[in-house]
Amino acid sequence: MNLQVNFVLPHWVYWLVLLALPLIVMWLVDRSFRRGGTVSGNTTAEVPAGEEEGVYRPPGNALTRIIDKISGFTGRYVAYWSLIAPLVYCYEVFVRYALNSPTNWAHESMFLMFGMQYLLAGAFALREGGHVRVDILYTRAAPLTKAALDLMTSVFFFIFVLALVSTGWNFFAQSVSQDFLFFGQGYANETSFTEWAVQYYPVKFTLALGGLLLLLQGISQFIKDVQAFRHARQHGQGSHVFAWLVLLLGMFLAAYAIHEVVNVAVNEYEAFPLSVENSLYQVDIGTLTALMFGTLMLVLMAGLPLAFVTGGLGVVFLYLVGDQFMLNLIPSRIFPMMTNYQLSAIPLFIFMAAVLEKAGLIEELFDTVYKWMGGLKAGLAIATIVASTLLAAMVGVIGAAVVTMGLIALPAMLKRKYDPEIALGSIMAGGTLGILIPPSILAIIYGVVAQQSVGELYLGSLIPGLLLAGMYGFYCWLRGTLNPKAAPPLPVEDRVSTAEKLRLLRKMLAPIVLVIVVLGVIFTGLATPVEAAGIGTLGAMVVAAMHGRLTWPNLHAACMTTLVATAMVMWIIFGATIFVGFYILQGGQDFVQELISGAGLGPYGVLFVMMILLIALGMFLDWVGILLLAVPIFVPLIQPLAFDGLFGLPGVDASDVSLWFGVIYLVNMQMSFLSPPFGYALFYIKGVCPPHITMAQIFRSSLPFLALQALGLLLVILFPALITYLPNLVYG
Numbered sequence: 001m002n003l004q005v006n007f008v009l010p011h012w013v014y015w016l017v018l019l020a021l022p023l024i025v026m027w028l029v030d031r032s033f034r035r036g037g038t039v040s041g042n043t044t045a046e047v048p049a050g051e052e053e054g055v056y057r058p059p060g061n062a063l064t065r066i067i068d069k070i071s072g073f074t075g076r077y078v079a080y081w082s083l084i085a086p087l088v089y090c091y092e093v094f095v096r097y098a099l100n101s102p103t104n105w106a107h108e109s110m111f112l113m114f115g116m117q118y119l120l121a122g123a124f125a126l127r128e129g130g131h132v133r134v135d136i137l138y139t140r141a142a143p144l145t146k147a148a149l150d151l152m153t154s155v156f157f158f159i160f161v162l163a164l165v166s167t168g169w170n171f172f173a174q175s176v177s178q179d180f181l182f183f184g185q186g187y188a189n190e191t192s193f194t195e196w197a198v199q200y201y202p203v204k205f206t207l208a209l210g211g212l213l214l215l216l217q218g219i220s221q222f223i224k225d226v227q228a229f230r231h232a233r234q235h236g237q238g239s240h241v242f243a244w245l246v247l248l249l250g251m252f253l254a255a256y257a258i259h260e261v262v263n264v265a266v267n268e269y270e271a272f273p274l275s276v277e278n279s280l281y282q283v284d285i286g287t288l289t290a291l292m293f294g295t296l297m298l299v300l301m302a303g304l305p306l307a308f309v310t311g312g313l314g315v316v317f318l319y320l321v322g323d324q325f326m327l328n329l330i331p332s333r334i335f336p337m338m339t340n341y342q343l344s345a346i347p348l349f350i351f352m353a354a355v356l357e358k359a360g361l362i363e364e365l366f367d368t369v370y371k372w373m374g375g376l377k378a379g380l381a382i383a384t385i386v387a388s389t390l391l392a393a394m395v396g397v398i399g400a401a402v403v404t405m406g407l408i409a410l411p412a413m414l415k416r417k418y419d420p421e422i423a424l425g426s427i428m429a430g431g432t433l434g435i436l437i438p439p440s441i442l443a444i445i446y447g448v449v450a451q452q453s454v455g456e457l458y459l460g461s462l463i464p465g466l467l468l469a470g471m472y473g474f475y476c477w478l479r480g481t482l483n484p485k486a487a488p489p490l491p492v493e494d495r496v497s498t499a500e501k502l503r504l505l506r507k508m509l510a511p512i513v514l515v516i517v518v519l520g521v522i523f524t525g526l527a528t529p530v531e532a533a534g535i536g537t538l539g540a541m542v543v544a545a546m547h548g549r550l551t552w553p554n555l556h557a558a559c560m561t562t563l564v565a566t567a568m569v570m571w572i573i574f575g576a577t578i579f580v581g582f583y584i585l586q587g588g589q590d591f592v593q594e595l596i597s598g599a600g601l602g603p604y605g606v607l608f609v610m611m612i613l614l615i616a617l618g619m620f621l622d623w624v625g626i627l628l629l630a631v632p633i634f635v636p637l638i639q640p641l642a643f644d645g646l647f648g649l650p651g652v653d654a655s656d657v658s659l660w661f662g663v664i665y666l667v668n669m670q671m672s673f674l675s676p677p678f679g680y681a682l683f684y685i686k687g688v689c690p691p692h693i694t695m696a697q698i699f700r701s702s703l704p705f706l707a708l709q710a711l712g713l714l715l716v717i718l719f720p721a722l723i724t725y726l727p728n729l730v731y732g
Contacts, residue, residue, distance in 0.1 A: 009105050011198055018113065022080040025552075032552035039557040040358055040549055056143065058227035060220065067220040068127055074213055075124025078117045079563040082351050083555065085110050085344070086541065089534025093527055105196035107341060107530075112203050114347055115338035117563070118570040119210030123217040125567035131305035132568055138303030144238025145246070146303070147229035152250030153304035154222055156312030159257055160575070161215045163315045163327050164334075166264075168207030171331035175201045203339070207331050264324045280320040285591040292317055292583060306625045307568075311575030314582055321586065333581050334574045341530060342448045343573075346441050347566040348533035352540045354558035356394060357404070359544035361511050365390060366408050368504040371496050378480030378487035380416065381426040382473045384409040388430030389469045392437040393515045402431030402681050406688035419486035420693060421701035422479055428681040428698075429472045429705035432670040435623070437465035438519055439536075442666060444529060445573070445627055450635045452662050454529045455522055459726040460663045467722065468670070468712045475708060510546060514539045523730060569624050576628030584632060593637050603641040604717075607661075610634055611668055611713070618672015619679060626672070627665075635661065643720070652720045656728070663723045664716055671709045674702045 060068070092106035125131055138146060176184035190204075191197045229247070232238060256276070263272045271277045280288065292313065299309045318326045337343065356362065369390070370383035384405055391404070405427045413423035435442050438458035447454035480487035496504070518536035521527040527535065544550040596606055610630075617626045638661045645651035652660050673681040676699040686698055716722050 006101065007103075008196060009109060014109055014198070015202070017084065018081060018116075021084065022077045025080040025083065025555075026076065029552045029556045037551055037553040039553045040360065040551075056228060056231050058224035058231070060224055060227070064220040064223050067216045071123040071127045071213060071217045071220075074120055075127070075563055076560070078120045079124075079559040081113055081117050082347055082559050082562050084113065085348060086351075086534045086538035089348075089531050090538050093521075093531050093535065097526070104194045105198075108192060108194055108196050108198065110530075110534075111339055111341045111344045112198070114344045115335075116203055116206040117347070118338050118567060118574075119206040120213065121563050121567035122210055122571050123213035125564050125571070126214065126217045126221065126305075128564050130564035130568050131307055131571060133303050133305040138301070141303075142232075142238030144229065144232035144240070144243045146238075147225055147232050148243040148246040148250070149302045150225040151222070151229060152246050152253070153299060153302045153309075154218065154225065155250055155253040155257055156299060156304055156316070157218055157308045158215070158254075160308050160312040160315050161211050161218055162261065163330055164211035164311075165208055165215060167328050167330045168204075168211050170328065171335070172201060172204040172208055175204050204331075204335065207334065207338075260319065264327075268324075276320055278320070278323045280317070281322075283321070285587045288317075288321065288586060289583075289588060289591060292579070296579070300621070306621065307571035307575040309575070310572070310579040310625070310628075314575065314578030318578075318582055321582075329582065329585075330578055333577045337573055337577055338570070340448055342444055342454060342528075343570070345439070345444050345454075345530045345533040346569055347562055348530070348537050349439055349441055350565045351558060351562040352533065352537045353394070354561040355537065355540040355544050355554075356511065358554040358558055359540070359547045359549040361394075361543065361547070362391065362404050363408060364507055365511065366405070368508050370409075370412065370490075371504055372501055375489050375495050376477065376480075377484060377489055378422065378476040379489050380409065380413045380418065381422055381476035381480070381487055384413075384426045385430040385469055385472045385476065388427075389433055389437060389466070390511075390515070392434040392440075392465070393519065394511060402428055402684040403688060405431060406685050410685075410688065414690070416488060416490070417485070418488070419479075419483075420697055422476060422487050424685055424689070424693070424698055424701035425705045426472065426476055428674060428685055428702055429708070430469070431684070432673045432681055432709075433465055433469055435669050435673070436461050436468070436663075436666045438462060438522070439529060439533065440666065441569070442623060442627065442669060443662070445569075445624065446631060446662050446665065449627060449631045450658060450662060452658050453731075455525070456659050456727040456731060457662050457666075458519070458522055458529070459730055460659050460723040461666055462726060463722050464663060464667055464712065464716050467715070468667070468709065471708045471712060472705060475704060510543045514543060525730075572624040573628060576625055580628055580632050589633050589636060592633050596637060603643050604646060606637065606641060607643075607664075607717070610638070611664075614665065614668045615671055615675055618669065619675050623669055623672070623680075626669070631665070634665075646718055649718055650721065652724070656720070656724045659727060660716075660720050660723050664713065667709070667713050667716055671706060671713065674706045674709065676702060 088106050088110055092103045095101040095103055138149065141149065170185070173183055173185040175186055175190035177186055177189045178184040180189055190200045192200065229243075233240065233243070259272065260275060260277065263275045263277060266272075280291075283291070296309065296313055299313065300306070304312075315327065315330065318329060366383065366387045369387045370380055373379045373383040373386065376382055387409070388405055409427055410423055414420065434440065438461060440458070440461065443457040443461060444454055446452065447457055476487060480489070514536060517539060518532050521535065522529055522532045541550055544554065596609065599605075599609075601609065614626065614630060617630065621629070635658060639658055641657070642654070643652040643657065643660075673679050676682065679702065682695070682698050682702060686693075686695060689698070
């Protein structure tokens with residue numbers, strides 16, 4: 001009997017669902033809130049913390065309130081699209097395997113939907129403070145200096161956004177037939193190449209629309225920055241001289257930017273006098289490298305969000321080295337990223353994390369593990385690492401475990417007189433496992449950038465991840481054994497019976513099954529990471545329903561958390577792909593390769609230099625920014641090198657070098673998160689620590705675990721089979 005299904009989703013149904021479903025969900029969510037519904041749990045996805053208490057918040061005005069409402073409505077509207085994907089991907093997997101009916105339209109409809117969501121969510125993320133900035137020095141500046149820096153660096157933001165709106169509109173118009181719409185510039189309505197053949201112009205329109213929404217929200221933020229500057233100046237909160245110098249620099253840059261905007265609008269082939277268009281055309285690649293990365297570091301330190309630093313500087317150098325026509329590179333670099341199939345796993349895994357947290361699974365997970373292991377020496381610290389490992393295997397969201405375990409496990413350990421350095425170190429080290437243990441989001445992005453199989457990366461990182469988790473746990477146990485007062489076991493009266501332990505274990509059956517299913521379908525090849533993420537997200541919703549937490553307020557909170565976290569990641573990718581793409585186009589990759597090869601270093605010497613550079617970058621940049629800046633340059637350099645082994649140990653097969661380096665990169669990123677003085681995990685934990693915990697204590701607590709990570713990095717370099725064994729076993 002042939003049960004094959006030949007259904008293909010009609011285009012009008014697809015667009016109707018995207019347009020109408022959010023309105024229906026909005027009504028259901030608002031009705032639930034009106035009836036007393038509340039959101040349970042805390043936010044575990046990687047969303048930046050809110051403003052500090054006592055900090056002046058500019059009131060805005062009528063215009064900013066209107067713009068904020070527009071961004072809020074748009075963000076909420078597209079956030080609810082995330083509810084569609086789990087159902088579609090589960091349907092796709094079912095009909096493909098059960099009914100032998102491939103459904104390409106399901107894949108295409110979802111990655112196009114997420115692509116539109118990324119673009120339209122940028123303004124909402126800006127309103128919510130969700131765009132990550134290198135705020136190590138910025139946050140330590142006086143309020144007046146900080147406000148002046150915000151105003152000065154906003155020039156780069158507006159340069160990026162104006163270029164995106166202009167080129168995005170042209171990109172959209174070129175996909176529309178002149179006979180179909182009067183502003184069309186193409187010869188035919190552009191469609192996809194699959195049998196679904198959906199028209200691309202609505203998707204490409206979001207490039208211009210997303211840029212326009214971001215521009216409006218930027219204007220709102222600029223007005224508030226002006227108010228913040230006035231308030232700080234009136235209250236004498238900083239050096240007036242330095243602040244005015246920064247502001248004058250910003251005015252000069254803004255005036256020149258306006259001059260160039262008019263030049264682009266009026267002229268095509270002849271530039272105005274004093275125009276900087278094409279002024280760096282003759283600059284050699286060495287000087288261009290110094291200029292690009294020097295200005296990148298300067299503007300980063302000034303506190304502009306990473307996405308707009310790289311995007312704005314990318315636009316500037318496109319214009320300086322090329323001309324106004326080279327700006328059309330912007331949408332052609334962004335569109336392939338926003339419609340990349342593999343990147344669709346990012347919002348799904350983040351959504352899965354948020355749903356599980358709303359279901360109360362994170363608290364239950366720690367409660368179960370610490371009651372099982374609390375009787376051991378340093379049992380609470382070991383339980384924290386075990387719970388963090390399981391949490392990493394559930395969600396793959398970087399930074400989530402540090403904040404969550406800081407809120408849950410740190411008070412429990414301090415209450416039982418743990419040495420704060422052991423308590424803090426175990427939380428931070430355990431939290432960084434989300435970078436490495438599948439389903440790591442970082443591995444997904446690395447796979448896309450380096451053209452490496454995500455499934456192989458997941459398998460390759462499994463043993464190193466568990467090895468590091470075991471090393472962290474053993475260190476805590478050893479400290480507790482050598483000095484029981486530093487990490488005491490639970491008192492006998494607080495321990496639970498074996499029967500109670502088994503009862504607690506039953507509560508963890510559903511999430512453990514969920515982890516096995518998600519990773520199992522990836523490792524066995526039954527589903528791609530994207531499909532597995534969809535299955536896992538639907539499974540998380542089922543688990544939430546089993547716990548009585550699948551409510552409309554919780555789904556709303558999970559969708560909004562997912563939107564901000566995803567927008568942060570994707571806009572960094574958009575900005576960095578312009579900056580790095582242009583640098584590589586100018587010959588930057590060949591320049592770096594010649595620079596390193598000219599140093600006379602062997603393969604392992606080159607690898608050592610790369611590891612040091614990655615650790616140094618990790619002290620300043622966000623993990624996505626590091627990947628987009630370094631990996632496109634490093635991977636082509638490392639692939640042709642022969643790693644024959646050190647000290648007589650086995651080397652790496654040439655076909656495994658890219659995979660091996662990818663997992664080494666993931667291990668290195670753990671080190672970057674813990675590296676004083678600017679590792680991100682150090683500041684994640686500071687945000688949830690009691691006031692008496694100092695940064696000096698946090699720095700000291702990271703050092704032993706940083707040494708363990710360095711040892712783990714050395715082990716995977718010396719013994720590459722730790723990485724390559726499982727992928728070769730499964731994939732041959």
